[in-house]
Amino acid sequence: xxxxxxxxxxxxxxxxxxxxxxxxxxxxxxxxxxxxxxxxxxxxxxxxxxxxxxxxxxxxxxxxxxxxxxxxxxxxxxxxxxxxxxxxxxxxxxxxxxxxxxxxxxxxxxxxxxxxxxxxxxxxxxxxxxxxxxxxxxxxxxxxxxxxxxxxxxxxxxxxxxxxxxxxxxxxxxxxxxxxxxxxxxxxxxxxxxxxxxxxxxxxxxxxxxxxxxxx
Numbered sequence: 001x002x003x004x005x006x007x008x009x010x011x012x013x014x015x016x017x018x019x020x021x022x023x024x025x026x027x028x029x030x031x032x033x034x035x036x037x038x039x040x041x042x043x044x045x046x047x048x049x050x051x052x053x054x055x056x057x058x059x060x061x062x063x064x065x066x067x068x069x070x071x072x073x074x075x076x077x078x079x080x081x082x083x084x085x086x087x088x089x090x091x092x093x094x095x096x097x098x099x100x101x102x103x104x105x106x107x108x109x110x111x112x113x114x115x116x117x118x119x120x121x122x123x124x125x126x127x128x129x130x131x132x133x134x135x136x137x138x139x140x141x142x143x144x145x146x147x148x149x150x151x152x153x154x155x156x157x158x159x160x161x162x163x164x165x166x167x168x169x170x171x172x173x174x175x176x177x178x179x180x181x182x183x184x185x186x187x188x189x190x191x192x193x194x195x196x197x198x199x200x201x202x203x204x205x206x207x208x209x210x211x212x213x214x215x216x
Contacts (some may be wrong), residue, residue: 021067022058022112024197025189026170027129030054033215034183035093038174050136051091054184055105056126058112058191061200069112074103078119086123089130116191125193135185138164139150144215152182154209158202161185170199173206180208181215 059065076099079086090096092101102123111123115188115204117125139145142160144152161169165187172184203209 010050021060021132022191023044023061024059024191025113025187025188025193026057026059026199027126028054028057028172028184029186030093030134030184031146031182031215032093034174034181037181037215038176038183039094047093048088048091051130051185052093053126053130055109056122056129057109066112067108070114072107072111072114072119074099074106074110074119079123082120082123082127085127089127090123113191117193128191129187129189131163133187134160135187144214146214148216151211151213154203154206154212157182157185157212161187167196168198168202170201171206171212172203172204173212175205175207178208179213180206180211 021141023121029051030053032049036047045186057065057148086102087098090098090102091099094101106119106122110117110119112154113122139157139160142156142163144157154173157171167188168187170188171182172186173180174183175181186199186204188197189195190197
């Protein structure tokens with residue numbers, strides 16, 4: 001009996017979490033120059049000068065976050081009519097073919113919302129959020145722009161976004177040589193992908209929240 005229980009547990013832990021529900025989406029936008037500086041990718045010699053999509057992640061309020069929920073693979077035909085927009089808004093900053101990146105994000109995250117959003121719907125939703133809520137423009141209107149010299153209080157960045165979408169985002173940073181840089185802006189949405197909600201944490205790895213650099 002004990003052996004059977006252990007075997008069943010192993011099967012459970014190694015099978016996709018196909019029953020995973022999700023409570024909300026976390027929509028993650030990355031700043032290309034920060035991504036490249038953080039990860040040291042030599043292919044980053046032609047970086048977009050706007051936020052690009054990192055991912056649209058179904059998440060739970062409590063417990064482990066769902067990953068790889070089904071075995072469904074992304075097919076090129078699923079997103080054929082979205083390809084040009086995806087290449088612009090959701091590029092692979094590692095310099096590899098973008099479909100590989102999209103496939104990874106779909107398999108790891110998108111499958112966890114598959115009961116509601118099939119591949120085309122999932123990627124369309126991400127593009128819709130990006131195009132209808134221009135974080136770069138929101139921050140610019142608050143006089144928060146990329147700069148070699150100016151630093152920003154993290155709360156001013158958070159509040160500028162809050163003033164636009166009426167909910168709090170999450171800022172993700174990286175720190176090197178005691179200098180903190182803005183890496184990602186993450187927006188939290190209800191499962192309908194339309195209504196925003198407050199992100200539980202306003203900062204992630206922002207060791208110096210009062211003095212954040214934004215790569216120019």
